Amino acid sequence: AVRMTQSPSSFSASTGNRVTITCRASQDISSYLAWYQQKPGRAPKLLIYLASTLQSGVPSRFSGSGSGTDFTLTISYLQSEDFATYYCQQYYSYPRTFGQGTKVEIK
Amino acid sequence: EVQLVESGGGLVQPGGSLRLSCAASGFTFRTYGMTWVRQAPGKGLEWVASIKDDGSVKYYMDSVKGRFTISRDNAKNSLYLQMNSLRGEDTAVYHCARDKGGSSEDWGQGTLVTVSS
Numbered sequence: 001a002v003r004m005t006q007s008p009s010s011f012s013a014s015t016g017n018r019v020t021i022t023c024r025a026s027q028d029i030s031s032y033l034a035w036y037q038q039k040p041g042r043a044p045k046l047l048i049y050l051a052s053t054l055q056s057g058v059p060s061r062f063s064g065s066g067s068g069t070d071f072t073l074t075i076s077y078l079q080s081e082d083f084a085t086y087y088c089q090q091y092y093s094y095p096r097t098f099g100q101g102t103k104v105e106i107k
Numbered sequence: 108e109v110q111l112v113e114s115g116g117g118l119v120q121p122g123g124s125l126r127l128s129c130a131a132s133g134f135t136f137r138t139y140g141m142t143w144v145r146q147a148p149g150k151g152l153e154w155v156a157s158i159k160d161d162g163s164v165k166y167y168m169d170s171v172k173g174r175f176t177i178s179r180d181n182a183k184n185s186l187y188l189q190m191n192s193l194r195g196e197d198t199a200v201y202h203c204a205r206d207k208g209g210s211s212e213d214w215g216q217g218t219l220v221t222v223s224s
Binding site: 043 | 144152202212
């Protein structure tokens with residue numbers, strides 16, 4: 001199975017900050033990577049698919065990049081509603097696997 | 108509007124069985140692959156199983172193979188997860204999700220399965 005490793009596991013930031021979360025795959029997954037946002041008690045929400053394609057309705061301050069084994073999710077200008085946990089997921093092969101999550105907290 | 112509503116969760120003893128259902132609406136169900144993802148209390152997301160749009164191909168995570176069965180009824184716009192030989196480590200909220208080329212575009216709110224004596 002492809003192992004997905006996110007970093008950091010958590011961090012604190014202030015509104016207006018630019019933040020970057022990284023996700024590394026244990027093998028080449030091409031661009032078959034998605035990013036999700038999850039708030040407490042809520043279902044996950046798809047933000048980005050195919051590594052860099054913004055899901056419809058998602059604000060443009062979110063962006064994704066990378067291919068192969070190294071990927072990043074960037075929030076260009078952190079808003080209060082962005083404090084949440086973020087997960088990457090590979091869908092290059094089965095079993096589909098998620099990263100362990102990155103919790104973004106308010107500083 | 109896409110809606111996915113899970114049901115069937117509850118408290119079950121180790122070794123017991125449950126059947127989860129996911130009622131889909133707001134889209135042409137028969138043309139989408141579907142997936143179950145679970146989340147243990149306080150833990151991260153874990154992919155469980157996926158099924159192709161016509162039900163012809165199914166995939167499972169290793170720890171549920173032989174115990175769980177994913178299925179669908181396209182006439183009823185419904186997805187199912189039959190869970191047998193349940194273990195404590197299967198305790199989680201189970202979400203159904205609509206596939207988007209392999210990612211999961213829309214999610215239900217989930218149904219809680221608790222395996223405990």
